[in-house]
Amino acid sequence: MRRNEEGIYYAIDLGGTIFRALRVEVGAGSVVTSRKVELPIPEELTKGTIEELFNFVAIALKDFVEREDGKDEQKALGFTFSFPVRQTSVSSGSLIRWTKGFSIENAVGKDVAQCLNEALAGIGLNVRVTALVNDTVGTLALGHYHDEDTVAAVIIGAGTNACYIERTDAIIKCQGLLTNSGGMVVNMEWGNFWSSHLPRTPYDISLDDETQNRNDQGFEKMISGIYLGEIARLVLHRMALESDVFGDAADNLSIPFTLSTPLLAAIREDDSPDLSEVRRILQEHLKIPDTPLKTRRLVVKVCDIVTRRAARLAAAGIVGILKKLGRDGSGVASSGRMRGQPRRTVVAIEGGLYQGYPVFREYLDEALVEIMGEEVARTVALRVTEDGSGVGAALLAAVHSSNRQQGSI
Numbered sequence: 001m002r003r004n005e006e007g008i009y010y011a012i013d014l015g016g017t018i019f020r021a022l023r024v025e026v027g028a029g030s031v032v033t034s035r036k037v038e039l040p041i042p043e044e045l046t047k048g049t050i051e052e053l054f055n056f057v058a059i060a061l062k063d064f065v066e067r068e069d070g071k072d073e074q075k076a077l078g079f080t081f082s083f084p085v086r087q088t089s090v091s092s093g094s095l096i097r098w099t100k101g102f103s104i105e106n107a108v109g110k111d112v113a114q115c116l117n118e119a120l121a122g123i124g125l126n127v128r129v130t131a132l133v134n135d136t137v138g139t140l141a142l143g144h145y146h147d148e149d150t151v152a153a154v155i156i157g158a159g160t161n162a163c164y165i166e167r168t169d170a171i172i173k174c175q176g177l178l179t180n181s182g183g184m185v186v187n188m189e190w191g192n193f194w195s196s197h198l199p200r201t202p203y204d205i206s207l208d209d210e211t212q213n214r215n216d217q218g219f220e221k222m223i224s225g226i227y228l229g230e231i232a233r234l235v236l237h238r239m240a241l242e243s244d245v246f247g248d249a250a251d252n253l254s255i256p257f258t259l260s261t262p263l264l265a266a267i268r269e270d271d272s273p274d275l276s277e278v279r280r281i282l283q284e285h286l287k288i289p290d291t292p293l294k295t296r297r298l299v300v301k302v303c304d305i306v307t308r309r310a311a312r313l314a315a316a317g318i319v320g321i322l323k324k325l326g327r328d329g330s331g332v333a334s335s336g337r338m339r340g341q342p343r344r345t346v347v348a349i350e351g352g353l354y355q356g357y358p359v360f361r362e363y364l365d366e367a368l369v370e371i372m373g374e375e376v377a378r379t380v381a382l383r384v385t386e387d388g389s390g391v392g393a394a395l396l397a398a399v400h401s402s403n404r405q406q407g408s409i
């Protein structure tokens, strides 16, 4: 970092079920999170007004900032806002639409950075947004800071998305726009990817019908944390209706979202000989008592299939990016010391589902090898960046506030 970028920066990370605030110390050769707080977002705030949501965020941030730092000097904030945004500058952008169960109507089309700045000013907090970023972009920023071979970032958590570094001249929308590096980050919003080649089961269709953003985010609904448990529940419910595997308890399986993805993961990862954890979950969460071992095995199998499909689709998405970048094995270094060697590629990755579910990670890795072959897969490293989405936003806030001091963009 340059000397004038060193200092204390704040970041907030908003985009899932949990809200995070971070205090980040940016030094000459280091970036350290000195403090962090996590708060669950009350469900009603995801459906109210933007003022209510941002007031909650502003008050939590005020509490966090004023605990340690003075009130006088204005501080720069990196705002990680993980929803589709039409970016108008580094520090502004308007919300295109909500995803992941949020549905605050009066926010669509508004500049979310400006709305947050108003909320911050409204409670007298001397902090202003200097970088507005998607979580994938924050993750890429931190990944790239640590390792320059990082060319893309992927999030697999409540939702899923990816971004990568593209040559500016290859981006039609940006013709005429110059950047110092000649590159630009593309936020793919891959959760909304769809293709007629993607087989859609009746369970995917039922799930889509239950959501507030019907017909949107088809890829995300097959992969990410908000949805996997529900897909498995829909399968089990159909089995209960068409057979007697769950005895009289079929009705108990009819309630949407009673099987969360953490429970699906716990079912799949139960390695006890009598599947006692599966029994407990079925009893306590789905109100299905006394299942025979054979039925519990069947439930594990369903959770396995749903997990495996999700992980393999995510892997296919990652290979798609590598292919676009010529890093899927087709492009090898043509000169220099690495001549004839495939280039080393790092993909920064983050998200509760990926980080908290080892079986998901195994399936994803397995699929990468299957698609690219072992030799090429060995040149690709998926690197977890701890809190990268927030810390990366603080880094970008640091760079951008010093640029502003110098009068450039």
Ligand code: GLC
Binding pocket: 015, 081, 082, 083, 084, 099, 100, 134, 135, 136, 155, 157, 158, 159, 160, 161, 162, 189, 191, 220
């Ligand atoms: C959803 C959002 C996207 C975000 C992703 C992961 O897909 O639309 O912006 O990056 O979730 O949080």
